[in-house]
Amino acid sequence: MRRALLLVLVAACFDHEQMLEDQELPPLESAPAQGDFAAFMACMQLDDFVASNMAGAWSTVASDGGACTTCHTADGMFSGDAQRFFDDLKHRTYVQVQFFTFDRTTNVVDVNTETIPRVGKAVAPYGEHPRFNATKGLDATFDLYERTIERLAARNCQ
């Protein structure tokens, strides 16, 4: 009985191997690693940035010290000018990490839902910072994130 079962198993294995050999596989091409932060940033497109209304949303988040761009003028973060904001997000690491996180152990990119809301609540070390509600901006960030992840999955990064 045991022997018969073993034979069946061996036969099943051979069949399977045969199947794999017969299968016609497409040629190898380099796949963008989905969880890789550099690949994620490289795949991000201005079209998606505009469609998700990143610039419109962040530039109109009100704080009790005025619009973000009243003080944040040195870089394009939170700018209503989509191209400027997008260029900074694409090229400046410290801007990227305000909006997205990367977990090196799991290789997963995610939206940074911690940093900006913490600043908005004036949590230490941002005790002097004007207060604001980041929800509108984060919604746009989630939208951009999802569009970019979809592009990566579809290998539609251009």
Ligand code: HEC
């Ligand atoms: C009155 C001036 C002012 C306004 C208005 C302002 N900020 Fe800031 N912000 C600062 C300063 C100064 C710092 C750096 C010092 C600190 O952390 O408090 C800062 C720091 C930050 C940081 C942390 C950056 C880092 O490198 O750690 C974030 C994120 C941020 N601001 C987001 C915003 C957003 C979003 C808005 C608008 C809703 C906004 N700020 C409005 C002055 C301002």
